[in-house]
Amino acid sequence: MLRALSVPSIQLSLIFFLISTVHVVVNGDKQKDFYIVFLSDFLIDEVSVLQSHIDVLSTLKESEVDAKESLVYSYTKSFNAFAANLTEDEAKKLSSMDGVLSVFPNQYRKLHTTKSWEFVGLTQTARRNLKVESNIIVGLLDTGITPQSDSFKDDGLDPIPSKWKGSCAHFANFSGCNRKLIGAKYFKLDKNPDPNDILSPVDVDGHGTHTSSTLAGTIVPNANLFGLAGGTARGAVPSARVAMYKVCWASSGCSDMDILAAFEAAIHDGVDVISISIGGFSDSYAADPIAVGAFHAMKKGIVAVASAGNAGPTLRSVANHAPWIFTVGASGIDRDFRSKVVLGSGQIVSGIGVNAFNPKQNSYPLVTGADVAQASASKDSARF
Template sequence: METSSFSSMLLFQLLMLLPAFIAASTQPKMSQTYIIHMDHSSKPDHFSDHESWHQHTVNSVSLTCREDKEPFLYSYTHVMHGFSAKLTPCQLTEVEKSPAHVATYKESFGKLFTTHSPDFLGLKRSSGIWPTASYGKDVIIGIIDTGIWPESESFSDKGMSKVPARWKGKCENGTAFIPSLCNKKLIGARSFSKGLQAAGINISTEYDFDSARDFMGHGTHTSSTAAGSYVFGASHFGYAKGSARGIAPSAHVAMYKVLWSSDTFASAATDILAGMDQAISDGVDIMSISLGLAQTPYYEDVIAIASLSAIEKGIVVVCAAGNEGPSTSSIYNGAPWIMTVGAGTIDRSYLATLELGNGLKFEGTSYFPQRVSISNTLLYFGRDDPKKSGCVSLSRTEVMEKVVVCDTTNLTDLYGQMEVVSNAGAYGAIFLTESLFLDPEDYSIPGILLPTRYGNEIMEYAWRNTSIVKSMQFVSTKTGSGPAPEVAYFSSRGPDPISPHILKPDILAPGVDVLAAVRPDVPFMEAGGYDLLTDYALYSGTSMAAPHVAGVAALVKAVHRDWSPAAIRSAIMTTATKGDNKLGTIHDQWNGLTATPLGFGAGHINPNGAMDPGLIYDLDTQDYIQFLCDLGYNETQMGAVIRRSQWGCHNNHTDLNYPSFIAGFNQTTSLSEKQFTRTLTNVGAPGSTYWASLEIPSGMIVSVEPNTIKFASKYQKHKFVLSIKLDKNAPKVNYGYLKWIDDHNHTVSSPIVVTNY
């Protein structure tokens, strides 16, 4: 009886499941999305356009396969002739029976490749400083530069907050610029040229605009780097393709044009001063300056003078360090109230691939802006003549329509070699080089840069009469490359020539191959005999690094509205990273050797860390006045810098409360020890205790007193003294770190640099 009941129950369950089994066996497979490439010449004449033909094709197969759903998605007329649709296997089969069918591409999904420095800096939508700072909402960044291209998508105000009520600026009317071009993103645009014109330098009416409109793209690039809105699908001729956006994409931008096109690019100090003055008056929060004047004492440096005035108003001033590296003491904008920025590389490379006729394959650097594929092309190498082998001089009859191998090992003008090869009519070039660089706009013909370690095997093969390039392919971007960051070869180095006892630069930030908006209506470059235009381009320079830091300063300002400029700089410096993405120390791009803080300052900028530094080294105007007093400036010189008739100086020398240390020793002095007094302010939790940790190499003896500090309350201050002794056999430049560490995951790090010349 029990057995019979069990069998009846099992039969009942099977009968209940049977309809589901039957349905599952008879239901067609799930539909999928496909891209269907069609022969556009096969369109019947009775269709008015290709889209109507594509839609009819899909509707017809739907009827044949008895499908009621509307699967049609898009019709394509430019990327290809065809359409996309979500099709069942039956529908796909019917489409592919059509004589007009060319190819089928199954739908694929790719991950987002950004443009790319925000990712390299660790900025994320869901965590860290971006969401905490609301992406820089309500912060105003003033850019002192060459103007702006207001129509760029990077300055769209979609999703922007309203203009802050405190804003006093405006958009001026001028040549090809009307006030209505401004919006909630671009809230101010002014130009300053009276000083230039008074000096008898005429502004070029052929290339420039008598307005805030950008004549060369530089100001547009820096502005969009600092605070550009999201732009999808931006790229440099296919390189670095992804979503472009600024470091503080919700911040507002104001442009102050002070650099103009004349016989050369020119900017008068009076105009720079006027632009900075107006920016202060208008109410900017951050000032980003990617230009510099001659290295002069502060009382002759209008950027330093105007910057101190801005600092007094609570404005953070960020300046490019200059592009005169790798020479030492080449720093510009090194006043201690300015945040001075060096340029570093990022973990993204632009590549071409090369395969020779003997099967050897190589991957090298290239920015050639076209997806050409060179195949089965003769190879040329002038081995017996140094001028030919180095591509200093080439015979057109010998290299015409060939790929030329250029051994540039002992040469210093790679751009010149590219010009020689191009003018000789070569089809492409292979440059064997170790430390030379070409800018993206220099690739007038297909060219690839390869390390000299590949030289022997390439040159030996190229010398044969039958040698060929089997394949050269371009427009490839790789992220995650490294080591990165490295100090860019061109980035100016310390010690600062005006104040060598202040470590400069302060910080390293992305400044190599930064993709951002540019002027779109003039050729960026010439390649293959064609002028090429672009909306976005790769630029390099400390000009590109400075707006990265300006953007980070805007984010920190948005989180900590009451912090002083010195506090924001301290937070950025003391939380900087000291290593690269390969877990090594930061190196120098120029020679591949380990870099020093004379190139990278406190380290590479770390936006998320700067949001919560734990401790800060703060400063106010009186501290800077005392600093100038200690330089021995007379009353006239002091008055020129601080713009007042009365001030107070202490008789005793006092250290500037800077977040870094540099001590200079030399063989002509008997001084063997230097001391620095600093004051820490707690911006973390009350009751925090910090312990001093010293990371010091041989050749330096460093001590800290006290080495433990307890802060009973927030904003409490404590002093400490750091002492440095030098070993006679120490290297010319040596460095270590002082780190204040608590039990709340704060590490407050300062570089200690010793020079021994």
């Protein structure tokens, strides 16, 4: 998902999150981790499925109360699974039980220009079927969204498609939805405030706003980045509807448990496409929440589109490669931003770069990186 207004780094992400497991220390040296457990066939209704999850956990815990307290998520709409706080021994016991398909630890995944669509050949003059396109609902799992962006204005759009079953609650610092941005939810396993984020669908990072506008942003003329890359910003399908499912947080990253919960919600809400620019590496598809979520989406006729990652080209550098996922790789682009430096001799040196400030004088001394190294960096490192 290429950024609508970016410098020519066509990486699909700006921020990397540490892949780790959440640890909770209890009862002395007994350590508990979050695990995700997939079970076999559904029961009749959601209440029965939820109770079955509690019953399974009760076989490991001292009481049903303990079982309920350990349960973090109960996935009851699109697949039969739950997430719980377990010791390693409890997880091993669960994995050997009848009816348990898989048990794997929760991990944290990482996040992976106005010219993008011309670059791939989708010009503004391409023939469109606005009636069909405005009925498309794109669900995104990301860092949230900025609803007041011009990319999400609903001017000229028809009423929200009747197939939509989702919702858009009101949150602090979130201006709400309209006929363009029709859904917004957030998923955070511990519900605790993030000191560097907002407990709402609001996008603090910018990644989710970028991917949403690239996919389905309304046409915005005269868009630019501080005067650079001026042009008309637009999504691939400007009249499509957007539903945001915030699963990535500034301090903790993107949790497997939250990703699965968002997949389940998006499938139930009635989206047509699920887009996810998040990645990581798992030992198998069965232990990969994106692969599992996308598989269940496919069973409902929903297309899952995911980024291949930012690394490579080396072995094991491609993420989200399950055969039922439409995987999109990064590419080079035919544009760059150049700045010129005039030396004292009059020689002009041109290089790729953008000034982050307005020069206050006409000339500056020429120095190496080592000459202006930070106190925390060695001179050898600063030279690079």
